[in-house]
Amino acid sequence: MNTPQSDRVSASVSPGTSMQILSRREIEQLYDASQTKIYSMFRQCALAVLNSGSSEDDTNKVLDQYKTFDIQIVQRERGIKLELTDAPGHAFVDGEMIKGIKEHLFSVLRDIVFIHSELYTNNTYDLSTSRGTTDAVFNILRHANALQANKDPDLIVCWGGHSIDRHEYDYTKLVGYQLGLRYLNICTGCGPGAMKGPMKGAAISHSKQRYSQGRYLGISEPGIIAAESPNPIVNELIIMPDIEKRLEAFVRTGHGIIVFPGGVGTAEEIFYLLGVLLHPNNDSHHIPLIFTAPAESASYFDAIDAFIGLTLGPDAQSKYQIVIDDPTQVARSLANGMDRVRVQRRENKDAFFFNWTLSIPNEFQQPFIPSHKNMAALNLNRDQSPFDMAVNLRAMFSGLVAGNVKAEGLQAIAEYGNYKINGDATLMTSIDELLVSFAKQGRMKINADAYSPCYEITNEL
Numbered sequence: 001m002n003t004p005q006s007d008r009v010s011a012s013v014s015p016g017t018s019m020q021i022l023s024r025r026e027i028e029q030l031y032d033a034s035q036t037k038i039y040s041m042f043r044q045c046a047l048a049v050l051n052s053g054s055s056e057d058d059t060n061k062v063l064d065q066y067k068t069f070d071i072q073i074v075q076r077e078r079g080i081k082l083e084l085t086d087a088p089g090h091a092f093v094d095g096e097m098i099k100g101i102k103e104h105l106f107s108v109l110r111d112i113v114f115i116h117s118e119l120y121t122n123n124t125y126d127l128s129t130s131r132g133t134t135d136a137v138f139n140i141l142r143h144a145n146a147l148q149a150n151k152d153p154d155l156i157v158c159w160g161g162h163s164i165d166r167h168e169y170d171y172t173k174l175v176g177y178q179l180g181l182r183y184l185n186i187c188t189g190c191g192p193g194a195m196k197g198p199m200k201g202a203a204i205s206h207s208k209q210r211y212s213q214g215r216y217l218g219i220s221e222p223g224i225i226a227a228e229s230p231n232p233i234v235n236e237l238i239i240m241p242d243i244e245k246r247l248e249a250f251v252r253t254g255h256g257i258i259v260f261p262g263g264v265g266t267a268e269e270i271f272y273l274l275g276v277l278l279h280p281n282n283d284s285h286h287i288p289l290i291f292t293a294p295a296e297s298a299s300y301f302d303a304i305d306a307f308i309g310l311t312l313g314p315d316a317q318s319k320y321q322i323v324i325d326d327p328t329q330v331a332r333s334l335a336n337g338m339d340r341v342r343v344q345r346r347e348n349k350d351a352f353f354f355n356w357t358l359s360i361p362n363e364f365q366q367p368f369i370p371s372h373k374n375m376a377a378l379n380l381n382r383d384q385s386p387f388d389m390a391v392n393l394r395a396m397f398s399g400l401v402a403g404n405v406k407a408e409g410l411q412a413i414a415e416y417g418n419y420k421i422n423g424d425a426t427l428m429t430s431i432d433e434l435l436v437s438f439a440k441q442g443r444m445k446i447n448a449d450a451y452s453p454c455y456e457i458t459n460e461l
Helices: 024-031 036-050 059-065 099-121 130-143 166-181 197-208 243-253 264-278 295-311 327-347 372-376 386-405 407-416 425-440
Strands: 003-005 008-013 070-076 079-088 155-159 185-188 216-220 236-239 256-259 289-293 321-324 419-423 455-459
Touching: 036 059, 036 070, 036 079, 036 099, 059 407, 079 099, 099 130, 099 236, 130 243, 155 166, 155 243, 155 264, 166 185, 166 197, 166 289, 166 295, 166 327, 185 197, 197 216, 216 243, 243 264, 256 264, 256 327, 264 295, 264 386, 264 425, 289 295, 289 327, 295 321, 295 386, 295 425, 321 327, 372 386, 372 419, 386 407, 386 419, 419 425, 425 455
Parallel strands: 155 185, 155 256, 185 216, 216 236, 256 289, 289 321, 419 455
Antiparallel strands: 003 008, 008 079, 070 079
């Protein structure tokens, strides 16, 4: 029975589709109050799903707004159900949970239980090694039925900011529309802004093409999902354990990548991918990569391109093309790129559904903990290889994401003050200019007027 409570709803929810039955041990791990970490993670991810459509990107504010929300798992002879207390009312229509939200809710349960059991309780994988980490990523995706065999390459990963202007959002929809007309599918970080627009555009063109197998795959992780709740277009939701495994999931399942304007999270994604492609083991590896924006935002990628040139050099700049204000050209380039990906995978005897031959170094797989000590210790000097520079810049941007929106980062900033970012003067000046431009353009937070920097730049002369 559902009991409305103003803008809160208490309800019992059962899976709408078949789902792997949970053992009593798995349920006890989530239910037992002593399992505070896993239960807290599950509750936070579940709340994010139920809060779909929210314009709030401060995790702490979301958790505080719904501090009385609770979710419990009940085992029955015929399966499980979830008991919700004080859930966001907009997840329901006339007392019934919206179907897509219910599917996402049980996707969260599926992934949190699997991850906790396989990665952290049973120690099935050696996460200190590159191979063990990749095996873990593969099996999380396989368990979620995200890996589809016997299909040609067609999955385009779209990266970009959750906080973007309306003209940029409309542009992402136009690009998605052109991709969908060519029967290409979409994978994003699952949130709003540049993560929602391409899915929405593709959904319309898939409908016009009478293409009923459209995939709108959203890949998130517990630290970010509350700040970037899944958008309504997502029809496959996967929760990875951390940002590093989330990034690996993107590049191993996707066949081409588009980058739209964004903030520090988008910069993290760019430097992750470029760092991977700069590694000597990937010299012959090709991933179609396009940076694109509407004409009004052309200067954004001018600045990004110049920063990449300064920090990583011309080899990194050769890994992508910049296309301004031309959605059709973007889609055509990606569609043509699928032919090259297909040939390369066959030559390498690699799977279409998972890029096994791409080498992802351990430096990009080990979780970076954004403590003040770790942020201050980053090597941000130019007397290092482009690959090592990419590793350090990726970590720096990842820390800034945490300081902007993640609960643990926000708490650390509140307790110890801003992160200190140190390095040589030329690089620090360039980083400062880039970050200031993100803030002025409203790319750090949805509520740009309320943004307060979580970092301080110092020059090491």
